[in-house]
Amino acid sequence: MKLMVLSKKEAQDILTNKIYILLVFVQIFIIFGALGLGMVSSVVTDPGLLDKYGATSSLKVGISEDLKNTSIVNNLKDQNLNLVFFKDMEEADKQLGSQLVAVIRVSPPPEENILFQSDTSNPFYPAVSEKINSAVDKFKLEKKLKSAGISEDLIEKIENPIILNKITINNDNLSDLAMNTSYFVEIIYGFIVPFVLLLPFFLASNIVTDSIVGERERKTFEILLMAPVSSSMVIIGKILPIFSFAMIQGITWAILLDILGVPIYNLFILILIMILVGLAFIGFGILISMFVDSTKEANSAITLTLMFASFILFIPLFMKVPYFESILNFIPTVLMVKMASSPSFEPSSMIYLIPTFLLSTLIFGLTVRYFRHERAIRL
């Protein structure tokens, strides 16, 4: 009952904290912004999507007017490149880097050697380069085969020696992705999902630090410690509301992502990971508030701690270190990526959660111990 009274008071404090409410809304903007950015960058880098959305006008390639109606120009047109014909190729060179992404030169027959100059700093360079390479490869192969007088049937066979037959199963449970492209899936599941789901706990550690240091600055901490409740109950009473709010936000963001076209699988396992990581974050917040004297110090210390935590949690997602691969699997965000994107659940993967569990328990144990120590000193 006493626990409930303390938790209710904390919950009221949190809900009237304008900065917390503001940051909850900021998170919604972050989710929409990250998703939008993922979509735009997917379209820009994917030639297929550029074609699909008719956004090929920016893929400007300069070529000589003399090459109109030649096989290379037809191949380039098939790739939906926006060809700009020039009488004077020096003019095209001048426009490379400003108006044009690439300039193509073809030497006169019979060699027909190709030189393409490209501006790699252009955002559309990857798509343009892929399209030009496809057109050029086709042109080269056709030229090789035609020069040897090979029949059209055989040419077609040589051009496509492998045929890939795609057979889809589980079509009833089709993944409802906003964008079914490799880049989008990698960026969203590989970074955005764990980032968004853990964001509320970053805030929670800040709020819990504020709450304890605030009590100390207002000189109400001693009154709280004098209350006839155990140290563990005081800590639970302090963290229960903010922890619950953070969990509610985390689950809400997972549902929101699902609605926005990022299906989140294994939600219960993700909740378990969020509980463990959240406990560690909040435990750290309380530990920091035990060691500092003012809000200023607390804010600086928690900012630094969260920056270090970000490194540990998110940098492994961008690392390619084969030697440490087995170690990286124990990072909770790596496990979150695998769980959130897998329709099935492998019980054996829970072994990777053991270090997180041990670390969270250790941090929380230390928190309770130091809180008792602080209480002993103050009373």
Next chain:
Amino acid sequence: MRFLKITKWELKNTLSSKKFITIIILQFGLLILMMSFFNMFIGSIESEDGISLSPSLSKFASIDVSDNNSFIITNLNKEVLDIRLVDYNNSLKRLRDGKTTAIIVSPENPREKIESFQTINIDLYINSEDPKQSVVLNEVNSTLEALSTSISDEWINSLIPPEKIVDPEVKEEKKGEFLPLQIIKKMMIAILLFLPLFLFGNMVVDSIVGEKERKTGEIIIAMPLSHSDIIMGKNLAIILIIALQTAIWIITLLIAGFNIKNPQLVYLIVLLTSVPIIGITSVIATYSKNYKEAEIGLSLVYIIMVGFLIIPALAYISTRSLSSNISPMTLVMRIFSGEAISGVDFIIPIFSILMVSLISFWTSIKLFKRDDMVFGPRPNLIRIIMDFLGIKKREFK
């Protein structure tokens, strides 16, 4: 120059604080961590042909391979795919249960088919429920494209005598640096350089709001110092600490081998940028009644300021638009990249720095001069604006 007395006090208090020194050391540790990550990241993306900023989780998607002749399995990308060599019948159940994203089935005798000019059919079973299907498909397509090219070449070589093959030469000349690489290289250094400017907002808040909360504002105001001396003195102390921190960071970056051209000018512009940031922080601190209010204001304004610095810089990298020069970060980025910058390019950012600095410090001093701002009750924002505009409150007789 009386404000220097306040600056001296503030500096003495701050620099003698063990906790402040600890925080500075921790911030330095953070810089070292960021630098090592940056170097590792650059190394990793420069080694690839297709440079991208996407996460590089190994074994992200899984694929079962039924391939007795090792026709496909050796060519699949083992960094991205978790590849498992399996029997076809067992795989289908795993696929239906969602335990793997896809199964690829290689033909029984691919070598014989290649030698007899037969098209090779490869079946790829994909679990539609798995969102990673596009990753697998992408990798399979790349692998099969490479295999197709090699088979086509083998067929051509066996069909056509070498002297008859006309093979046009293809050459690519690249100009400029890859956009993602530019973003990482330039933006990361720029962010590292500007980071110290945002790490000391709490100190400004503490030195102004702290006086209100601790009720020590009265004592300071009662001293033989003007209000502007107090505000300028306190803020100058923070700017000097930022100057020290930024200098340490730039020296560390240079020692670590980061290519920063014209470091003195870079340092000067970064330091100049700190003046309006501290000025705006000071306005928020003077207006706020307590820490919480100041934090709300700071969070909002810092988001806007970071956006103002970063967005034009990003726009400059991708579009080279001259209007992007409005952000001092763009200017700094251009200076440390060794670009030729005309005097005109300096005018816009320097002018905006000066204007924002003047307006913010003037506002902060004006606010601090008002007794109701320091001792309360604080008037509402509209009243303050009307007072600034010289519109007097109507008095009823």
